[in-house]
Amino acid sequence: MRGTHLSRRFARPQRTYRGPRFQPLRRALRVPVWADLGIRVGAALALVFIVVLIHWWDREGLVDNLDGEVSFLDVVYFTMISITTTGFGDIAPISDRARLVEAVIVTPIRFIVIFIFVGAAYDFIIRRSWEKWRMARIQEKLSGHVVVLGFGVSGSEAVAELIERGTDPRHIVVMDTSEERLAEAEALGCNVMAADATRDDSLMAVRITEAETVLVSAGRDDASILIVLTVRHLAPEVPITVVVRAADNELLAHQAGANNVINPVRFTGLLLAGSVQGMHIADYMADLASVTGRVHLVERPVLPEEIGKPLDRLATGGRGLRVYRNGAALGFWETEAGALQAGDVVVEIRPTAEKDA
Incomplete structure (x- = not known):
């Protein structure tokens, strides 16, 4: 699918939301x-x-x-x-x-x-x-929750990893059109809703504007990008992460309003290429990505006691890798990372055992 065709397909007039037709969350039923x-x-x-x-x-x-x-x-x-x-x-x-x-x-x-x-x-x-x-x-009380739009392979793995990392399943809302997938999400303890995630009413019913973050994995790039457009239309400030599989759709996903675009095909290619340089590189990258590994990545705001200190002297004892400051990414080797400032966002590596301590 070419990007120009996709952009024409998603072109639609701006709509004004006129209030939700209330559709409550529900649990999936095993038997009709x-x-x-x-x-x-x-x-x-x-x-x-x-x-x-x-x-x-x-x-x-x-x-x-x-x-x-x-x-x-x-x-x-x-x-x-x-x-x-x-x-x-x-x-x-x-x-x-x-x-x-x-x-x-x-x-x-x-x-x-x-x-x-x-x-x-x-x-x-x-x-x-x-x-x-x-x-x-x-x-009515949903706030600071995680909304997962699409519970296929990527969505279900993301929810399982979130729960493994300590997220309360009751703070996760899963929306999908498949009753079987919703039953799986319900078995994990999540709130579920059988609805079309491209509809304004469906997203407002899960209080999308109050969400902490939105994860989009509809299984098709065109559907995922359309969902991102709809979410961004209703919630301009909510962080959105979307999964796309075609490289030429990554730019469209960013233009639609996604903060993070994940391409599993490209990530797999990176792991394969890394294995050429050394047999343990792919293993370590997978270790970093999962909370069940020996180490894990943490992104957090800089702590008050860390302001003015270098990135390699974090209060948590982790290894500082990168600082995000005013939209720019600073590596640990760069001079600017020698003194942390208020408002910085730090990415560090921590041993998993410290997380449980």
């Missing part, structure tokens, strides 16, 4: 609501049918105080009033065997049927109403 309800009702009816057959088989142990005859309709009627514990007394068990059947077989089935209906009422009315209310409260 209609299927869950159907299973419960089917199980209850099957148990009732079993009791009807038992009563019909043992109808000689029953007596009808009205006409003395127990028909199949009487059996169905007696089964229903027995299971629901109504007990009018017009039909009753009189033989020892019939009473034993009622005590040993019908009574446990009665409890099971009651539990099925009580459980259904709890799940479909009480619990889901509570869950909807709770998620709405969470949504």
Whole structure:
């Protein structure tokens, strides 16, 4: 895909957001609501049918105080009033065997049927109403959270790494259109929403303007860049990191408003090229990228006690690599890095053990 074609595709008029049509966060369901309800009702009816057959088989142990005859309709009627514990007394068990059947077989089935209906009422009315209310409260208080738009391979790996680094899953919101992917995100403890990330309403529903950062990995460069455009349109100050796979789309992603553009294909090429220079270079780079390695990279603001000191004398004990000052990157070998200033951003290497200390 050429960049000129992509830019024409994304050209659209500036829209003014007129307020969200509230769409609450929700948890992904493993079984559709209609299927869950159907299973419960089917199980209850099957148990009732079993009791009807038992009563019909043992109808000689029953007596009808009205006409003395127990028909199949009487059996169905007696089964229903027995299971629901109504007990009018017009039909009753009189033989020892019939009473034993009622005590040993019908009574446990009665409890099971009651539990099925009580459980259904709890799940479909009480619990889901509570869950909807709770998620709405969470949504109202969302602030400083991480929004992950797209939960494919890159998005899921990013969320797993964030959690490994100590991010609370409850502070992560995952948006995707796939129920299977949302179920995976829910299993990690994240908040999820099934929605289209290119829509203003969807992004406002996750309070995109209050997010700490936004990670975009839609699986396709055109979709990812369109999402970046939409996020930047709604949240001009929120940091955005996007994954693109075509080198000629990296510039477009930056122009769309992304602060960081990651090209996994290029990164893989860097690792491969590094392995030519030495067999341990690629291993060390992968070690740096993951929190589970022996060392890890940390980006942070300069500490007050570090102002005026050189980059190689950090208060944390880490190895200073780079300073970002007024938009410029300064290496540890450069003269300007000899005295840290207020407002600097430091990139350092720390042993992983220090992070856990």
